[in-house]
Amino acid sequence: MFDPVCPTDLMPFRVGDKWTGMVIRCLEGGPRRFSELRVPLRGITAKVLTQSLRALERDGFVSRREHRGPVRHVEYALTPLGRSLLGPLDTACAWAEQHWDELIDAREAGLERAD
Template sequence: MKGDAFDPNCPTRLILDRIGDKWSVLVVLSLSGGPLRFSRLRELIGGVTPKVLTQTLRAMERDGLLTRRVYAEVPPRVEYALTPLGLSLQRPIEAIAEWAEENVEAVVSARDRHDAALTPS
């Protein structure tokens, strides 16, 4: 079955929401180097609250993009890793992140010009 992103009833839109979410993008980028614990993920992804990170990780696990592995230790150790499906997102997400980093100055300048044009003199 192939999806149709332009059909409002197609589940493709749910997937686009997931991979278009900034936290999901940052999780994929963070886990590209291998499994990480929650605390390390939170350190790498500056500005994310524990609640939002937990929600993001649970949703990504449900979508089959990552795995959550609990080790029987005291205290319990939990690691997150990308699945093959999650790894398949790595290159497209890296390309988008690279584009954003290379073009941030141009976008900020365009916003400033736009906002200045809307501001009464």
């Protein structure tokens, strides 16, 4: 990762990225429209969802398909590369579940110190 020949900006996502993993999870069951993604991701703004989808598309994790016809719409779907992230996401979710109490305690302690 720190090799000068290796571009470090190819990291698939930042550890602190709030939405990437959730968008990937939302697309796990198949293609979805933008408006369909906003339902489970109720805290995301349209602007941030657009930015996240564009970044995921740029990095090859999501494909965007325009449907023309009487009712035009766009659907987003995981690519095979995007699907390959589901296993690591499962592992990260299992780790978080196992350490949930510790994570909450650390977050609360950090908030108390900030006050």
